[in-house]
Amino acid sequence: MIARSLIAGCGASLPPRVVTNDDLAKTVETNDEWITRRTGIRQRHIADEGMLTSHLATEAAQAALKDAAERSGVAPEDIGFVIVATTTPDNIFPATAVRVQAALGVGGFAFDVQAVCSGFVYALSIADNFIKNGQAKAGLVIGADTLSRIVDWQDRGTCVLFADGAGAVVLSATDKDNPRGILSTHLYSDGSFYDLLYVDGGPSSTESSGKIRMNGREVYRHAVQRMSEVTQEALEKNGMTPAELDWLVPHQANLRIMEACAERLSFPIEKVATAVTHHANTSAATIPLALAEMASDGRLKEGDMVIAPALGGGLTWGAAAFRW
Structure with a gap:
């Protein structure tokens, strides 16, 4: 009997370009000491032109699928859904999740969730319920954003905070005897x-x-x-x-x-x-x-x-x- 869902694997993707606080200080009135003292942030990853939310989401999902296969024996063909939590979809529609689904070559259904910074927790809750209800035996939950596309780079109060990246987990069904x-x-x-x-x-x-x-x-x-x-x-x-x-x-x-x-x-x-x-x-x-x-x-x-x-x-x- 399915009791809950298990995090069977995880993965991440970050754009290669790193922007430090000193880099930001060259374009906006700020400095490393001010940013670090107020936020704890020292650097961030920023996507280059042409790198989309779906690219980061797909890369993170691929890493999660590999981890799940090695660690928990969950195969790509077991995946029954793809949920992407994002505020910065590639397009207004279709959902970024269907683009990721196609890139991964997995079946089931796919859709986006928009709850901004709470999006991953919302998506995880939805996915957990799908699995507990028996609608799928495994699925992908991805949090992915390219916030650099909607940052006002002249507003020092916000531009120092936000960045780009993606993380993913594979959920799979587990029984009541598993404490995890x-x-x-x-x-x-x-x-x-x-x-x-x-x-x-x-x-x-x-x-x-x-x-x-x-x-x-x-x-x-x-x-x-x-x-x-x-x-x-x-x-x-x-x-x-x-x-x-x-x-x-x-x-x-x-x-x-x-x-x-x-x-x-x-x-x-x-x-x-x-x-x-x-x-x-x-x-x-x-x-x-x-x-x-x-x-x-x-x-x-x-x-x-x-x-x-x-x-x-x-x-x-x-x-x-x-x-x-």
């Missing part, structure tokens, strides 16, 4: 805070795709509060205390946000993933990128208990609790 897998997901939104973080364009309102606009102080406040609350909710749902958690893998928006969340939860910062320093904020890609990095360098071990909270424009927020 996704234990719970928790999703929320509140549209009354729409104007705190948004893009000032779109096909229904303007002829331009627009640029990112953010009330940084208020987004910071909500991120700390909501991500801490939803992490605590996930712990309580699974009858755990912070001491029983091996890793907190939050959305990588700002190091100060993550440090504040850890402090609220009385959780050691040494057990908080901090890929933001070298990835910056890649929106829906931050959590799967961090997971792939941690799995690759050996920090994330089989059986580790993980909670991954996120907050994004909308406002949307949520968390996933799983045993690796």
Whole structure:
């Protein structure tokens, strides 16, 4: 009997071009000390012209499929769906996910999810339910964004934060005897805070795709509060205390946000993933990128208990609790 879905493999993709804080200081009024002190970010990856969200998503998915085959015996022909969480699709339609599906040569169904920086957690929750309901025995969940395309490079308050990348996981069905897998997901939104973080364009309102606009102080406040609350909710749902958690893998928006969340939860910062320093904020890609990095360098071990909270424009927020 299917009890839950298991993260069977993971993969990542980053554009080769690295832009440091000193590089940004050449084009906008800022400096490395200011960016590092306020955000913890030291560098970011930026896609070159012609590199699309689907390219990054496909590369991350290929790496995840390879990892799943080697680690869990899940084959590409087992994949029953592809879900891409993205704010920056290749086109308004069709979904970027169908382009990725075609590139991978897998079957089933494919669609995009738009919940901005919470997108991966939303997509993971949807995928977990598909598998628990028996609609597929395995599937791909991808977070991918090219936020550099919608950044205002003259706005030093936002252009230093955002970057490009993709991360992917393969989910597969597992039975009740397996303690590993996704234990719970928790999703929320509140549209009354729409104007705190948004893009000032779109096909229904303007002829331009627009640029990112953010009330940084208020987004910071909500991120700390909501991500801490939803992490605590996930712990309580699974009858755990912070001491029983091996890793907190939050959305990588700002190091100060993550440090504040850890402090609220009385959780050691040494057990908080901090890929933001070298990835910056890649929106829906931050959590799967961090997971792939941690799995690759050996920090994330089989059986580790993980909670991954996120907050994004909308406002949307949520968390996933799983045993690796």
